Amino acid sequence: MSQQQWIKTTCPYCGTGCGVEAKLNGNAKVEVRGDSSHPANLGLLCSKGAALGDTLSNEGRLRYALVKGHQEPLDKALSYVASRLSQTLGEHGPDSVAFYVSGQLLTEDYYVANKLIKGFLGSANIDSNSRLCMSSAVAGHKRAFGEDVVPGSYEDLEHAELVTLVGSNLAWCHPIVYQRLKRAKLANPKLKVVVIDPRRTDSCDIADLHLAVNGGTDVALFNGLFAYLSEHGKLDQRYLQQHTEGFEPALAAAKQDAAQLSQLAEQCGIEPEALLRFYQMFADTERCVSVFSQGVNQSAQGVDKVNAIINCHLATGKIGKLGASAFSITGQPNAMGGREVGALANLLAGHLDYQPEHLAALEAFWNSPNLARRPGVKAVDMFAKVASGEIKAIWIMGTNPAVSLPESAKVREALLACPLVVVSDCIAQTDTTRYADVLLPAAGWGERDGMVTNSERMLSRQRAFIAPQGDTKPDWYLLSQVAKKMGFAEAFAYQSSAEIFSEHAALSGLLADAKQRKFDISALSGLSKANYDALLPQRWPVNGQAQDTRSLFSDGQFCTASGKAQLIAVNYQASASSCSGDYPLLLNTGRVRDHWHTMTRTGLAAKLSSHISEPMLEINPADAASYGLADGELVVVNSQQGELRVRLKLDSGQKRGHLFMPIHWSKQFSSDGVVSQLVNNIVDPISGQPESKYTAVNLRPW
Ligand code: SF4
Numbered sequence: 158m159s160q161q162q163w164i165k166t167t168c169p170y171c172g173t174g175c176g177v178e179a180k181l182n183g184n185a186k187v188e189v190r191g192d193s194s195h196p197a198n199l200g201l202l203c204s205k206g207a208a209l210g211d212t213l214s215n216e217g218r219l220r221y222a223l224v225k226g227h228q229e230p231l232d233k234a235l236s237y238v239a240s241r242l243s244q245t246l247g248e249h250g251p252d253s254v255a256f257y258v259s260g261q262l263l264t265e266d267y268y269v270a271n272k273l274i275k276g277f278l279g280s281a282n283i284d285s286n287s288r289l290c291m292s293s294a295v296a297g298h299k300r301a302f303g304e305d306v307v308p309g310s311y312e313d314l315e316h317a318e319l320v321t322l323v324g325s326n327l328a329w330c331h332p333i334v335y336q337r338l339k340r341a342k343l344a345n346p347k348l349k350v351v352v353i354d355p356r357r358t359d360s361c362d363i364a365d366l367h368l369a370v371n372g373g374t375d376v377a378l379f380n381g382l383f384a385y386l387s388e389h390g391k392l393d394q395r396y397l398q399q400h401t402e403g404f405e406p407a408l409a410a411a412k413q414d415a416a417q418l419s420q421l422a423e424q425c426g427i428e429p430e431a432l433l434r435f436y437q438m439f440a441d442t443e444r445c446v447s448v449f450s451q452g453v454n455q456s457a458q459g460v461d462k463v464n465a466i467i468n469c470h471l472a473t474g475k476i477g478k479l480g481a482s483a484f485s486i487t488g489q490p491n492a493m494g495g496r497e498v499g500a501l502a503n504l505l506a507g508h509l510d511y512q513p514e515h516l517a518a519l520e521a522f523w524n525s526p527n528l529a530r531r532p533g534v535k536a537v538d539m540f541a542k543v544a545s546g547e548i549k550a551i552w553i554m555g556t557n558p559a560v561s562l563p564e565s566a567k568v569r570e571a572l573l574a575c576p577l578v579v580v581s582d583c584i585a586q587t588d589t590t591r592y593a594d595v596l597l598p599a600a601g602w603g604e605r606d607g608m609v610t611n612s613e614r615m616l617s618r619q620r621a622f623i624a625p626q627g628d629t630k631p632d633w634y635l636l637s638q639v640a641k642k643m644g645f646a647e648a649f650a651y652q653s654s655a656e657i658f659s660e661h662a663a664l665s666g667l668l669a670d671a672k673q674r675k676f677d678i679s680a681l682s683g684l685s686k687a688n689y690d691a692l693l694p695q696r697w698p699v700n701g702q703a704q705d706t707r708s709l710f711s712d713g714q715f716c717t718a719s720g721k722a723q724l725i726a727v728n729y730q731a732s733a734s735s736c737s738g739d740y741p742l743l744l745n746t747g748r749v750r751d752h753w754h755t756m757t758r759t760g761l762a763a764k765l766s767s768h769i770s771e772p773m774l775e776i777n778p779a780d781a782a783s784y785g786l787a788d789g790e791l792v793v794v795n796s797q798q799g800e801l802r803v804r805l806k807l808d809s810g811q812k813r814g815h816l817f818m819p820i821h822w823s824k825q826f827s828s829d830g831v832v833s834q835l836v837n838n839i840v841d842p843i844s845g846q847p848e849s850k851y852t853a854v855n856l857r858p859w
Contacts, residue, residue, distance in 0.1 A: 164622040165192055167609050168206045169261065169602040170753045172487035173197060173331045174611025175206055176694065179603065179622050187213050187603065187623065195694055197311060197611055203332035204751050204765065211762035213603055213623065219585040220627025223596040231598070231628040235635065238552075238595055239642035241577050242278070245550040251279035251529070253549045255539050258500050259556035260287045260489025263607030263619060265657040266632035267491070268498040269649065270554065271506055273636055275499075276525035277645045281533030282548065284502045286556040287492040288536040292844040293454040294485035295496055295504075297463025300725050301471070302710070303717030304508055305496055306675045309446065309482030310613040310696060310707040315341045316480030319442040321351040321435075323375060323466060324452015324850075328359035329750040331450075331486055331612075339363050349442070351435055353378065354452060355426075355745065356775075356817055357810030366434060369812050371426035372743050372851050376458055377414045377729035378425050379465035382436050384408070384415035386472060391440040396474030400713035400721055407468050407724035414729050424729075426812070439469065444480030451488060451747065455849040457734075459841045461727035468724045476722075477710035486612045493610035497676060498661060502533035503845075507664040508676040518667050524648065535845030536562065537838050544571035552579040554632050555599060557755040559588040560823040563847045564798050565833040581635055584757045588823045588831075598629040602758075605631045606690075607654045610697070614706070616678070617694040633657055655689035666700065673716050675709055732851050734837050736814070740796060740853035742780070745817045746832055747850075752821040759821075772822040772832070773806040776856075777813050781805060784856055791859040794818075796852050798837055801830030802859050816854065 163178040176195020182188050187210040193200030222234035229237075245253050256274050258267060267285075274283045298305045314320060314337050327335040342348045342363055352364040353375070361367045370378060386392055387408055397404050415421055422429040439445055447470065453462045467476075467483045475481040487493055499506040509515035511532055520528045534542055540562060542548040551572075562568045572578055572592035580593035583601035590596055604625045610616050633654060640649035651657050659682050666679025680701040684692070696706040705711070715722040736743055751768040753759045760766070774794055776786075786792060788807040793800050794816070803818065811817060818832045839848045 161622060164620050165618070166620045166622065167490070167617040168202070168209065169490050169619070170205050171331050172489055172492060172612040173333045174490060174609060174615055174617055175202055175333050176617065177202065177206060177209065179209070181623060186210060195617070197613070197615055197694070198333045201333045201336055204768070205753060205759060208762040208765050209602070211764070212758045214761055215626065216761065217585055218626055219582055219596060219598045220629060221598055222628060225594060231630065234595055234597060235638045236642055238579050239639045242550055242639070243643055245577060246278060249549055252282060253547065254278060254280050255282035255534070255543070255548045255551045257536065257539060257551060257553045257556065257558060258283060258285045258495070259554055260285060260290065260492040260495055261555040262491060262495070262632055263605060263609060263654070264491060264494035264498060264661060265607045265654040266554070266636070267495050267500045268506065268657055268661045269633040269636045269651070271498050271500045272523060273640050273649070275505070275529045276523040277527060277640065277648065279527035279529055281502055281529035281531065282539060283500055283533060284536045284539055285495045285500050286536070286558070286561060287489060287495050288501060288845060289455070289561060289847060289849065290451065290488040291454050291485060291492055292501060292846045293456065293459025293841055294463055295501070296460040296844040297467060298485070300460070300464055301467045301723055302715050304675055306709055306716065307485055307612065307614055308476055308709045309484045311337055312707050313446045313480050313482050313484060314338045317444045317446040318347055318480065319349050319351065319438055319445045321353060321439070321445070321447045322360055323353045323447055323449040325448055325450035325486060326354065326358040326360050326747065327448065327486070328362065330488070330748050332750070334486065335360065349438060351438065355812045355815050366431065366438070368427050368431055368435060371424070372745060372815060373456060373458070373732050374425045374729065375453060375462045376465045376727055377421060378432070379469055380411035380414035380727070380729065381418070381421045381432070382439060382469050383411035383472060385436040386440055386469065389440060392472050393474035396713070397472060400715070401471050401724055402719060402721045403724040403726070404472070406726040410726035410728050411468070444478070445470070445475045446480065446482050446484055448484045448486055450486045452850060454846055456851065457732050457839050457841055457848045458730055459846050460843040464725040465727050471722050471724055477708055477713065479708050482708065490611070491609040493612065493614065494608065497610060497665070502535050507667060508674060509668070515668070522664055522667055537840050537845065537847055540568045540571050543575050549575065550577035551575060552581070553589060554581045557587050557589045557757065557823070559592065560755040560831050561820070561833060563833055563836040563838040563849060565831055566799055581632055583629065587755065587757050597635050598627060599635065600625050600629045600631045604629060607631070608658055614696045615694050616697060616699070618692055653686060655684065655686040658689060659684055673720070675716060732848065733839050734848065734851055734853050736853045740855050741814070742854050742856065743815050744794070744796065744835060744852045744854045745815060745850050746820050746836060747817065749819045749821065752819070754821065755823045756821045769819070772803055772819055772829070774803045775806050775808040775811050775817040777811040778807045778809055780813055781807050786856070786858060793857050793859050794835065794854050796835040796837065796854045799834040801832070801834065803829060
């Protein structure tokens with residue numbers, strides 16, 4: 158390969174969606190730098206983005222198809238997949254097949270996967286690892302706004318006077334959004350930052366106030382805020398009257414949770430003065446942004462938490478203006494793209510729903526012979542059905558459920574027993590690929606072309622700048638070839654990602670009520686390949702109307718039938734996984750700064766392991782002392798689901814009774830087990846998102 162020009166692309170890690178410039182230098186090494194023209198990151202990159210070039214080695218790449226462990230020509234392997242899927246469908250019906258996809262996929266991959274299984278195989282059993290990340294935010298948005306819409310943008314941070322980080326360690330999990338916030342605070346000393354998190358994380362370095370709440374108490378805390386705002390005459394009555402519904406029952410529910418401030422503070426595990434200070438700051442500040450992430454979403458009450466936060470913004474009219482928003486930050490690079498194409502079991506493509514008018518429109522648009530008419534199974538239930546034998550064929554794309562799903566030991570047993578496991582990935586050996594009957598070589602970052610959408614609704618291109626290795630192909634190509642071999646050639650005759658994106662964009666503008674719907678990128682349908690290749694980053698909607706897309710709902714018009722936002726009555730509920738004598742401690746899980754998901758990519762860059770080199774269990778020193786344990790000691794941590802050995806790390810930033818362990822290290826990188834095997838599979842009843850932040854555990858010396 159010869160030396161290239163800089164190619165503009167997008168980072169494949171977190172939902173910040175940073176623009177990256179990459180080029181192959183004369184030594185066949187890939188150099189990367191931040192793209193200063195990209196609106197999301199303005200040229201900045203975090204440690205993970207800056208190390209992208211180090212992850213592009215040939216080491217461990219899956220370059221050829223394997224069927225039952227034997228290398229096969231790609232076409233033969235795809236024929237085998239098509240024939241086994243057809244056989245399974247013929248013998249057991251549509252619900253016997255499932256696709257488990259990923260926020261790492263590009264929009265075009267996602268679109269084709271969803272179209273194939275829902276439109277042509279007749280099954281809605283497609284779910285994404287985004288279920289583990291932000292499905293509670295999706296459901297909360299739909300309840301409040303009528304559509305899954307993130308109202309704000311990163312520019313809100315530069316216009317806000319109060320930014321509250323709720324269940325978000327922005328400094329490590331979205332480092333460039335954090336840098337923007339830090340810069341904004343330097344530029345505007347009036348900007349205050351509040352962190353609501355049981356842990357004292359690096360995000361607290363810029364916090365004016367840290368509320369180290371008890372895990373899982375966010376609904377009570379925000380209901381308390383709602384009641385406080387009402388009691389102190391801080392509601393925006395005009396906004397409530399003109400633009401919302403559901404105020405009275407929502408306030409009544411909030412008041413039930415917020416008897417005395419002192420009791421509420423005790424329930425939340427914080428000082429009453431600190432709680433009051435936060436309430437006063439929110440009440441007295443016009444421009445408030447509440448940034449929330451996995452600490453809110455990964456909960457058995459995640460959807461209610463989302464709505465408790467949004468209620469406070471709607472009740473004060475602090476939404477739809479620059480610097481005033483409830484802002485869900487997504488974990489993955491293209492979780493938002495997956496939501497756009499409907500690649501979650503309970504969604505349809507183009508933000509459509511399972512209702513007769515939408516189903517009819519989609520059926521006609523796809524010319525679908527066998528459209529799924531009811532939601533499929535969500536991630537945790539999907540693997541339970543694999544375990545029970547109801548699902549007999551599963552295709553896993555670009556994700557590692559043997560490590561990432563709760564009760565992962567059961568997931569591994571289920572995959573072992575499943576008659577057909579197809580895995581498409583760019584890495585040959587992961588904890589999941591070892592269960593594959595068929596391994597399909599997928600193109601990875603730098604080799605593939607397509608679209609991603611970041612947390613602020615910004616569409617950006619990922620562009621290829623290195624040649625694909627061996628037989629590797631984009632996932633959309635692998636899916637389309639299987640579709641053709643199953644008899645659906647006409648609907649899957651795609652020649653490029655540009656054609657797929659054009660179809661996706663056209664679908665977004667399909668419905669007659671499109672004027673009420675925010676996800677509308679129909680102005681991008683029919684783009685030529687050259688224009689698609691040259692497309693600049695832009696936030697949706699992109700519908701041909703001149704508009705400021707930084708703050709949606711600025712006109713007070715929402716996507717509900719009445720056009721009004723909905724306040725939702727929610728009440729705090731204690732988790733089903735409560736601590737007890739046998740399991741007196743609460744395990745929280747999350748990310749570290751320099752690794753990504755199950756490390757199949759960041760594990761290839763040695764410098765990314767210099768920050769934290771092995772898994773650890775963080776504990777408050779007083780808790781460690783009560784167990785007679787010292788820093789660095791090996792311990793066994795156990796829950797009702799399993800146990801593993803890990804090194805203890807004393808950290809005074811841990812709340813008493815709370816532990817923290819990172820999600821990244823798998824059996825592949827650590828012989829001592831995977832934290833997900835401890836995590837219970839309790840899910841939010843609405844979103845199906847697992848409660849990965851809250852598992853009762855115990856400890857003993859090893
Ligand atoms: Fe990549 Fe996220 Fe880092 Fe940006 S902040 S460089 S998107 S990992």
